[in-house]
Amino acid sequence: MNTLLRKSTIGFLLLICLPACSGPHSSSALQDSAVITLTYWPAPNPQEIQLADTIVKMWNRMHPKIQVRMQPIPVSQSTEEVLLAAIAGKTTPDVCSNIWPGALREYTQAGGLVALDQFSDFDSIAAARVPRELLSIFKTSNGHYYQMPWKTNPVMMFYNIGMLNAAGVKKVPQTYSEYFSAAKKVTRDTDNDGQFDVWMGERDIRPIWWERLFDIYPFYIAASSGETLFRNDSVAFQNSDAEKVFGFFQQCYSQGYFPRTFFQGGDPFLLEKKATHFAGPWEIATISKFAPNIHFGVAPLPVPDDHQGPVYTSGDYKNIAIFSTTEHPKESWEFVKFLVTAEHDLLMLEITNQVPVRGDLPTNPLFASYFAKNPLMVKFAEQAVHTRGMDTVADLKEIFDAISQEYEICAVYGRKTPADAVRDAAKRCRAIMEWNQ
Amino acid sequence: MIRKMNILKAIRESERHGYWFVLPYIIFFLLFVAYPLVFSFILIFHRWNIVTPMEWVGMKNFQRLFSDPQFFRAMFNTFIFLLIHIPLQIAVALGFSLLLHSKGMFRGFFRAVYFLPVVVSGVVVTILWQNLYSFDSGVLNSLLSIVGIRKIPWLIDPGLAMPSIAIMATWKNVGIYIVLFLVGLQNIPKEIYESASLDGADKYSQFFKITLPMLNSTMVLIVALSTIGGFSLFIEPYVLTGGGPMQSTMSGMLYIYNQAFYFGHMGYAAALGFVFALVILTVVLLQRKVVEAEPS
Numbered sequence: 001m002n003t004l005l006r007k008s009t010i011g012f013l014l015l016i017c018l019p020a021c022s023g024p025h026s027s028s029a030l031q032d033s034a035v036i037t038l039t040y041w042p043a044p045n046p047q048e049i050q051l052a053d054t055i056v057k058m059w060n061r062m063h064p065k066i067q068v069r070m071q072p073i074p075v076s077q078s079t080e081e082v083l084l085a086a087i088a089g090k091t092t093p094d095v096c097s098n099i100w101p102g103a104l105r106e107y108t109q110a111g112g113l114v115a116l117d118q119f120s121d122f123d124s125i126a127a128a129r130v131p132r133e134l135l136s137i138f139k140t141s142n143g144h145y146y147q148m149p150w151k152t153n154p155v156m157m158f159y160n161i162g163m164l165n166a167a168g169v170k171k172v173p174q175t176y177s178e179y180f181s182a183a184k185k186v187t188r189d190t191d192n193d194g195q196f197d198v199w200m201g202e203r204d205i206r207p208i209w210w211e212r213l214f215d216i217y218p219f220y221i222a223a224s225s226g227e228t229l230f231r232n233d234s235v236a237f238q239n240s241d242a243e244k245v246f247g248f249f250q251q252c253y254s255q256g257y258f259p260r261t262f263f264q265g266g267d268p269f270l271l272e273k274k275a276t277h278f279a280g281p282w283e284i285a286t287i288s289k290f291a292p293n294i295h296f297g298v299a300p301l302p303v304p305d306d307h308q309g310p311v312y313t314s315g316d317y318k319n320i321a322i323f324s325t326t327e328h329p330k331e332s333w334e335f336v337k338f339l340v341t342a343e344h345d346l347l348m349l350e351i352t353n354q355v356p357v358r359g360d361l362p363t364n365p366l367f368a369s370y371f372a373k374n375p376l377m378v379k380f381a382e383q384a385v386h387t388r389g390m391d392t393v394a395d396l397k398e399i400f401d402a403i404s405q406e407y408e409i410c411a412v413y414g415r416k417t418p419a420d421a422v423r424d425a426a427k428r429c430r431a432i433m434e435w436n437q
Numbered sequence: 438m439i440r441k442m443n444i445l446k447a448i449r450e451s452e453r454h455g456y457w458f459v460l461p462y463i464i465f466f467l468l469f470v471a472y473p474l475v476f477s478f479i480l481i482f483h484r485w486n487i488v489t490p491m492e493w494v495g496m497k498n499f500q501r502l503f504s505d506p507q508f509f510r511a512m513f514n515t516f517i518f519l520l521i522h523i524p525l526q527i528a529v530a531l532g533f534s535l536l537l538h539s540k541g542m543f544r545g546f547f548r549a550v551y552f553l554p555v556v557v558s559g560v561v562v563t564i565l566w567q568n569l570y571s572f573d574s575g576v577l578n579s580l581l582s583i584v585g586i587r588k589i590p591w592l593i594d595p596g597l598a599m600p601s602i603a604i605m606a607t608w609k610n611v612g613i614y615i616v617l618f619l620v621g622l623q624n625i626p627k628e629i630y631e632s633a634s635l636d637g638a639d640k641y642s643q644f645f646k647i648t649l650p651m652l653n654s655t656m657v658l659i660v661a662l663s664t665i666g667g668f669s670l671f672i673e674p675y676v677l678t679g680g681g682p683m684q685s686t687m688s689g690m691l692y693i694y695n696q697a698f699y700f701g702h703m704g705y706a707a708a709l710g711f712v713f714a715l716v717i718l719t720v721v722l723l724q725r726k727v728v729e730a731e732p733s
Contacts, residue, residue, distance in 0.1 A: 085487070088487045106486070106488065110488035193582065193587065195587060205682070260593060261572040263572075263574075265571065265573045265574025398700045409683055413595065413682070415683070435501060
């Protein structure tokens, strides 16, 4: 009885442990040792998967000894969570093309990334593609480059031409005053139930940190002529520009130009319930697919009335990085260079409608026919020069969460003045940074 | 003496068989209860974001906790939820159990129907209520619009969001409390009602003078269970509101989750969890005192 029990328990434990013992190593052992296999994670949306698939197939045909296995980033709440978990579990791919610069500090602190400037041709490759001034914003505080700037989605204002015309708005609003003046005409109650049902604009009012990347953050960059929230790892947004932005959104909600709700019954821009929408170029494909009858245009974000000079915005960059778990850094770097060629940048434009980070987009004849066919994308290509990325300070999620809460209290619910909200947001950000140092 | 040793050996051998039988549970306990418990206690004194090495910070997590207004707000919200949820739960459960206890048609059917939400996944129930509460396309607001009443911002008004969540949580959990009250009602001897009727007591008096006092121990049990359940409020605000509007639905549990898995402050979240557990323990001990003070 005793022996039987012992044997059956050992058998049971072995049964549990056996699958865990067989891992990727056993399959890799079967592979031809002369062939190197790299793993590449692109973003998990259908367009980028298609782009990655096309490029990887080309690479694999041209490089029989270095094969790339494309695997979209596992779907989660955010790519950053997946990558951090992968760094912790040492299951990162060789190359990933969905690196948000805002999370770079966490990846590098964990020793998760390869410094790309260790490769002798990094400077020439990067400089040939990205203007020097723009390239410098991707340098980390230790002086190294861990990311190859790849694509940008400048946040701009989409406007419904039909709705603006119907309301008698002749000029696309460029300043806050013009926006309010148009909003007064557009916002109305169509079914006479005492509540507005058509609005000038709308934002998701829930205090979700990344929602602020499409309102407060690009509007602050625009209002401040290209400043970001931090300078030398210190809070730099406690100023009148930030107050103007908070004040702008506060007026939008208090006057009813924006609904104090979040929509679940479909995108209000596609349903023609709002006249303006702040988004990146990916929205063009969405509108064309789901609301092909909407006649729309794209313009820079509205700015304060006294604004001078070009209008900047947030670039919403996604870059390419090589993870330090790679056993083939040189081959990975070769693949990264292959991803960023001009021909593949053209493919990116054609397949994803996203803008490659290139200085020569408006001038390179390779892209001319694409922009001729897609005139709206010209606006994004022009705007791409006037974009700013994300500060590489630690704990950006928590910082944006704090800003988001102050924005909600001040702008959405009007319980604080813009000056108080900006002061409190700055105070909370300082506390977060101090705590996390 | 030798006989005694043989007996002891026999007992030890039979015990050994017992150990083999409980081994799977011991492994489970060590892996999923003891290890996380010890690890989270160690975490309390560290800063750790899963990817970087742990850093000893001593009592700093507690220093932060006691100066963190967000945590106190989350605790306050949890108590607000309990204040709305527990009386509502008791009133609704008692009302339905009285109806189901009386002789009526389809009693068995309704008992099953009221219990159904209890066995349905919390996320499914929450998504269902999200569609009911939605401002623009929700069923409730559509019905209100039909009868000419303005749409209500159920989850958008900071004053309405937590009561809306409490209503939903009551709907989800009321089935189990109906069953408890039904058991309590069935345990009240019919003779008491008969003699009360003979003495001229009407239904109203019978309810307040007999039913309610006789259900006292059930009531205390339900308060205790609702309190513990209420402290673990998480899925509803996580799915419905994300803790907003204006932090009005940020529960203690959701705040701990955000700190741990959203912001990667594992050590701070462990400290929050430790204090939160102490609060729950205090409340439960107080309730136990009340139960022990109850006359049998």
